[in-house]
Amino acid sequence: MHALSTSSAPSSRPRFVPRLSSLALTAAVLLTGLPAWSLDLRQAYESAQAHDATARAAAAAADAARERLPQARAQLLPNIAFSAGRNRNDLSREQSGVPVPEAPYYSFNQTLQLRQPIYRRPLMLALEQADHLVADADATLERERQNLGVRVTGAYLEALLAQDQLDLVLRQHAFTLAYLDAARKALAAGSGTRTEIDEAQARLDLNLAQQLEARQQLDYTRRQLESMTGQPAGELVPVDPQRLTLVAPQPAALEDWLLLAESGSPELLALKSRLEAARLEVGKAQGAHHPTLDALLQVTRSASENVTTPESSYLNRTVGLQLNLPLYAGGYASSVVRQAAAESLRAEETLEATRRDLGLRMQREFRGVTEGVLKVRALEQAVRSAEQLVKSSRRSFEAGSRSLLDVLNAEQQQQTALRDLAQARYLYLLSHVRLQALAGTDQAAAISQVNGWLVRH
Structure with a gap:
């Protein structure tokens, strides 16, 4: 443990604390070469709609399912x-034995x-069943489109968070490097300790490992976004804290969101259509007994x-x-009826299970928005407090009542608060998009709203 100075005179210690201007200059030098921002969230979403393989596969599956309707209609023509x-x-031929x-x-x-x-009762029911199967395909396609918006938003915000983390690590590297130089000068002047140098050097070595991890995470998140959009993701438009509107979800009650999901959730609509199709399958199986x-x-x-x-x-x-x-088929028709009834029951229970699970997911995202507002505001205050702590630690160090390690700890606390604030903002945005997707609202409008909170440098 390093020794703390007991002197309170301002001139008792050399002023080796680096100034903010020099730190900003160092950070700017380290950040030189990073790409300028250009790609925003809406552009990424539009590119993903045309390029994402999962979305294209869902569209092809919907096109294939829509052919069920003309096929069923053709059976009655x-x-x-x-x-x-x-x-x-x-x-x-032989005649009287003679060929x-x-x-x-x-x-x-x-x-x-x-x-x-x-x-033909089965064919009549098959036509009605085809309508529900097409509705199932359309709802499934809409669900995949909603999921695409959530996936693109998540990948985009993950890339922004990775960039923020790298910036913070580089900034911390600049501070630590400057403090290490200050500690060496203080020791040479006779007012510092070897412990301060070792502590700063240890943090600098750890920072190098953090830089490697941050760069790897940034490269991964950008490649993840590239796989969806089909274009380079090196330039992203960041969130503007001044534009970001922290508001509770509208409607403000979870029950209202659940009602929206009951009538608009593509996941529930698809399962409801499957249930109706399964019930009609029972009628088709029973129709095998009809003439x-x-x-x-x-x-x-x-x-x-x-x-x-x-x-x-x-x-x-x-x-x-x-x-x-039909008179008798060895029990085949009766077995098909029982099988169809069991499938209908399975579809009904699946719908109920999904409805309950959807309610839980919506509650989680609803709280992610409502509590996210409070968390972001609390962390904004924590950042302001951390900044004040850094200033106070600097002045106390210059006055001789704090050590260099106290200033380093204050700087690290500030970086942690900034990182937590960035994570909270991105989680708030992602919860906002997820909640809209689960309720089945306009996904493009939700993404455009989030895109309005971004700003180009």
Whole structure:
């Protein structure tokens, strides 16, 4: 432990504390070469919409699911088919035990058939089911779009936080380096201690390791954002504390947000559509016991189809109704009904479980916004207090009532407060976007609102 000076005279210690102007200059030199800000959050989101592979896969899945509707409708429309065949026939005939030579001949047939379903309950329910499946696909796509906004916002804010952490580490390096020089000069003048030098050197060595970690984190977060946007993420527009509006969510009650989610959450809408589709699947399975009725129109043209009159030709026109009544299928239809009923129950329970989980997630993000306002304000005051502590520690050191290590500790406390404040601001912004996404509100509007709190240098 280093010794503390007991002298209170202002001239008792050399003034080796580095001035803020020199520290700012050192930090500016260290930060030279960092990219200028240019890419904002809205631009990143728009780029991700066109480039992100997960979003494109969700769009393709929705396009594929939408084809269920015309497919189901086609099953209820007339079906027209044409078939034709031509055959070579070798006929052997005996008469009174004596073979009668016959020449080979050719036969052919052509059939044009039109079948119009009149009553097929499974097909009717399948058309209604297709509507719900398309609604499920649209809601799932919207959910992925909401998730994309949250993922891009999270990656963007993580990159900003990584940049802030690197800036703080570099700033701390500049302070520590200056204090190490001051400690060496104080020891040479006979007013310092070796412990102060060792402490400053130890912190400087630790700072180098922190710089490496901060640079790695910054590189990772930028690459993460690049993978979503498909463009370099080296230049990001930072949050402007002067523009950032710390307000409680609107509506102000969690219950109102839950009501919004019940009617607007794409996650719940998708599961509700799946539940309706599962219930209709039960009806389709039960429809296997129902008779089917089709209208049939058929025209058949053939020649040499009759072995007794191989040189004849026929033209047959048929119009009628075809009834099919299932009687017994070995228990298959009943098993399918039970299976569909179990799937319907599973879809219902999944919806309820998701509704409860969504309520918990919305409560977490709601509190992240409401309590985030209080936390940011508290940390802003903590930063102001830390800045005042640094100033007081400097004056006390110059007066001889504080040591160089006390000033270093005050500086480190200030850096910690600045880091915590940055984290709290980014968490507040991310909770704001997440809450909007969970409720199913306009994601682009939420991102534009956050983007309005950024500023270009």
